[in-house]
Amino acid sequence: MINNDRSAIALSRSPIRSLSLQELSIIAEIPREEYVLKCTSACAGCSDSLALRYVLKAAGPDTVLVIPACCTSVIQGIYPNTAFNVPVYNIAFGAAAACASGMSNAFRAAGKKTNVIVYAGDGGTLDIGIQAMSGAFERGTDFLYICYDNEAYGNTGMQRSGGTPLGAKTTTTPGGKTDVKKDIDAIIAAHAPPYQATAAAAYPQDLFKKVQKALSFRGPSFIHVLAPCPPGWRYSTEKSVEMGKLAVKSGMWVLYEREYGKLTMGAPSRAAMKKPLPLEEYLAPQGRFKGIDPKTVEILRQQIAKTFAKLAAEEAAP
Amino acid sequence: MKKIATGNKAVAEAVKQVKPDVIAAYPITPQTEIVEQIAEFVSGGELKSRYIPVESEHSAMAACIGAGITGARTFTATSSHGLLYMHEMTNWAAGARLPVVMATVNRSIGPGWNIWAEHTDALQERDTGWLQVYVSTVQEAYDTTLMAFRIAEHNDVLLPVMVNLDGFLLSHIMQPLDTVEPGDFIPPLHLPHAIDVKTPAGYGGLTGPDRHFKIRWDIERSMRDSVKVIEKTQDEFSRRFGRRYGFTEDYRCEDADVIVVAMGTLGKEAEVAIDQLRNEGIKAGSMRLRWLRPFPDLDLKGKEVVVIDRDYSFGRGGILATEIMAQTKEEVFSVIAGIGGQEVTFEDVADFVRQRRRGTEFWFGVTVNV
Numbered sequence: 001m002i003n004n005d006r007s008a009i010a011l012s013r014s015p016i017r018s019l020s021l022q023e024l025s026i027i028a029e030i031p032r033e034e035y036v037l038k039c040t041s042a043c044a045g046c047s048d049s050l051a052l053r054y055v056l057k058a059a060g061p062d063t064v065l066v067i068p069a070c071c072t073s074v075i076q077g078i079y080p081n082t083a084f085n086v087p088v089y090n091i092a093f094g095a096a097a098a099c100a101s102g103m104s105n106a107f108r109a110a111g112k113k114t115n116v117i118v119y120a121g122d123g124g125t126l127d128i129g130i131q132a133m134s135g136a137f138e139r140g141t142d143f144l145y146i147c148y149d150n151e152a153y154g155n156t157g158m159q160r161s162g163g164t165p166l167g168a169k170t171t172t173t174p175g176g177k178t179d180v181k182k183d184i185d186a187i188i189a190a191h192a193p194p195y196q197a198t199a200a201a202a203y204p205q206d207l208f209k210k211v212q213k214a215l216s217f218r219g220p221s222f223i224h225v226l227a228p229c230p231p232g233w234r235y236s237t238e239k240s241v242e243m244g245k246l247a248v249k250s251g252m253w254v255l256y257e258r259e260y261g262k263l264t265m266g267a268p269s270r271a272a273m274k275k276p277l278p279l280e281e282y283l284a285p286q287g288r289f290k291g292i293d294p295k296t297v298e299i300l301r302q303q304i305a306k307t308f309a310k311l312a313a314e315e316a317a318p
Numbered sequence: 319m320k321k322i323a324t325g326n327k328a329v330a331e332a333v334k335q336v337k338p339d340v341i342a343a344y345p346i347t348p349q350t351e352i353v354e355q356i357a358e359f360v361s362g363g364e365l366k367s368r369y370i371p372v373e374s375e376h377s378a379m380a381a382c383i384g385a386g387i388t389g390a391r392t393f394t395a396t397s398s399h400g401l402l403y404m405h406e407m408t409n410w411a412a413g414a415r416l417p418v419v420m421a422t423v424n425r426s427i428g429p430g431w432n433i434w435a436e437h438t439d440a441l442q443e444r445d446t447g448w449l450q451v452y453v454s455t456v457q458e459a460y461d462t463t464l465m466a467f468r469i470a471e472h473n474d475v476l477l478p479v480m481v482n483l484d485g486f487l488l489s490h491i492m493q494p495l496d497t498v499e500p501g502d503f504i505p506p507l508h509l510p511h512a513i514d515v516k517t518p519a520g521y522g523g524l525t526g527p528d529r530h531f532k533i534r535w536d537i538e539r540s541m542r543d544s545v546k547v548i549e550k551t552q553d554e555f556s557r558r559f560g561r562r563y564g565f566t567e568d569y570r571c572e573d574a575d576v577i578v579v580a581m582g583t584l585g586k587e588a589e590v591a592i593d594q595l596r597n598e599g600i601k602a603g604s605m606r607l608r609w610l611r612p613f614p615d616l617d618l619k620g621k622e623v624v625v626i627d628r629d630y631s632f633g634r635g636g637i638l639a640t641e642i643m644a645q646t647k648e649e650v651f652s653v654i655a656g657i658g659g660q661e662v663t664f665e666d667v668a669d670f671v672r673q674r675r676r677g678t679e680f681w682f683g684v685t686v687n688v
Contacts, residue, residue, distance in 0.1 A: 062515050082520030087513045089387055090522035092406050095380035102381030105368040106340050106390035114515055135373030
């Protein structure tokens with residue numbers, strides 16, 4: 001959702017800082033056209049719609065979104081209205097990638113280059129949609145699959161998903177999740193797509209560039225976007241960008257991209273690897289981690305270290 | 319062109335001539351031969367379709383939907399468990415008003431694993447908004463597949479069509495096949511609601527209680543309108559290609575006292591039984607039901623009715639019998655026969671008629687019948 005007044009207020013409150021030339025040039029590159037229009041049904045502080053705004057700016061008007069059951073099914077508005085200025089095809093929960101597969105084939109058969117983008121939540125990607133997604137990647141479907149990850153079934157009121165991290169409370173894990181988050185990126189990597197990346201709604205320029213890059217490849221590409229969710233994670237609505245940044249700075253979320261299998265870590269994650277923010281700074285503002293057992297925090301910390309070590313080794317490998 | 323073909327190959331032959339833009343398919347016995355044959359057509363360059371070898375039937379229908387909404391012509395084929403696995407998406411295809419054509423090779427449902435003919439698979443799709451037609455010969459499988467595209471894609475219909483053929487009894491039986499040049503009998507598909515990036519629209523999003531029923535009613539309205547389209551299409555087919563089809567195929571029904579109603583190959587088998595019964599002085603006729611959806615008006619007034627179901631709805635009865643009971647006041651003798659490929663000969667069908675008892679149900683081969 002775009003709320004100019006609010007961003008103006010936010011801007012007036014933030015300390016004045018001059019933008020670097022590089023930052024200015026990226027902002028200049030981002031088109032002014034809006035494809036996520038005003039009056040969506042998104043919750044206040046929604047990262048999903050923030051991310052989608054940049055995804056569509058990067059993709060442009062010759063794009064069709066395929067959306068399984070997820071928060072975005074709601075955010076787009078109620079028939080006969082739509083808040084998105086590109087065609088949106090809604091499809092059943094487990095079927096997004098298969099539907100996109102048919103759509104992409106039909107467009108290519110008709111000689112059209114239209115971007116086919118699946119925009120799906122973590123439940124629709126890591127859980128119920130994984131089979132269709134795996135099939136579409138294995139078949140080399142020419143499409144972009146974006147998973148915006150709010151780490152639970154947000155649309156149905158925050159039930160546990162395969163994307164929920166260890167220790168997080170959801171409505172179906174009231175005592176905190178006892179299993180670790182599914183590593184969907186490793187599963188995607190096993191399909192060897194030409195391009196895959198992680199991103200975060202809190203780093204929109206990075207997301208914008210990655211979407212443009214992903215769409216420049218023929219064949220399947222995947223972007224996994226961290227999308228903090230105020231009602232689900234139980235933090236106050238103005239902190240969504242901050243939560244995303246804390247996730248990256250603490251190492252709970254790592255920004256990287258893999259181009260034809262070659263991994264490059266993003267600068268913020270490279271910095272976090274050298275000197276991670278104490279994990280507690282990320283966990284403390286979130287109600288879902290309230291009362292988390294110190295042993296669980298220790299396991300999370302070890303996981304972060306392991307993930308960094310693994311990715312650094314992969315990046316260093318010739 | 320005259321040739322010899324199986325039911326499966328006849329379907330594939332018709333599909334080749336209709337030239338779908340996208341075919342998405344997953345193998346399952348006894349349907350596999352259809353998609354194998356189509357894959358061969360595509361790989362040999364005889365058919366310029368995009369062939370998507372999906373990883374499940376759920377995805378097969380989802381891919382047909384995704385392709386279909388761009389305005390592409392689509393086809394798939396399945397059977398039994400594959401059809402049940404697809405069930406969520408068959409509903410979606412109809413709700414999305416996409417003229418997908420699908421061949422269903424009717425097969426039993428497990429457990430235990432049984433690959434033989436039964437209609438319970440397709441009948442579980444009865445309420446999804448698909449038109450359903452059941453065929454009985456190789457020629458009819460071919461002709462009906464051609465007509466299915468024409469009917470599904472008609473502007474007054476725009477609903478998917480399922481062409482049903484009995485597993486093995488028809489799918490793998492060789493019979494003579496006379497193929498035609500369909501030409502403009504199959505006009506290009508113009509989907510009025512196809513995706514257009516220049517005029518962005520949302521499809522299938524949130525729909526409130528104030529609107530959803532209207533969309534459902536519109537499906538029913540088109541289902542009713544499809545009756546005329548089916549009639550016209552079958553008439554035109556007969557004028558162009560010389561073979562006549564109706565909603566039912568009636569055999570010696572005019573002066574009959576007792577009429578056997580069945581679908582698929584059993585309905586054809588019944589014709590032999592009718593001749594035998596007539597020789598014995600029993601005035602019997604056969605009414606083989608082709609179109610189950612839309613369900614036609616059957617003229618059964620004043621007749622004794624014997625319905626043979628190769629299917630069952632537990633706790634209620636034979637599904638076809640139940641449908642017919644809902645339409646006619648005549649008391650029905652309901653026979654459940656041919657389940658899971660159980661052998662039923664014309665002799666058996668003649669016996670059903672000889673031993674008919676109005677208003678009762680009879681499970682063929684089961685010793686205790688009440």
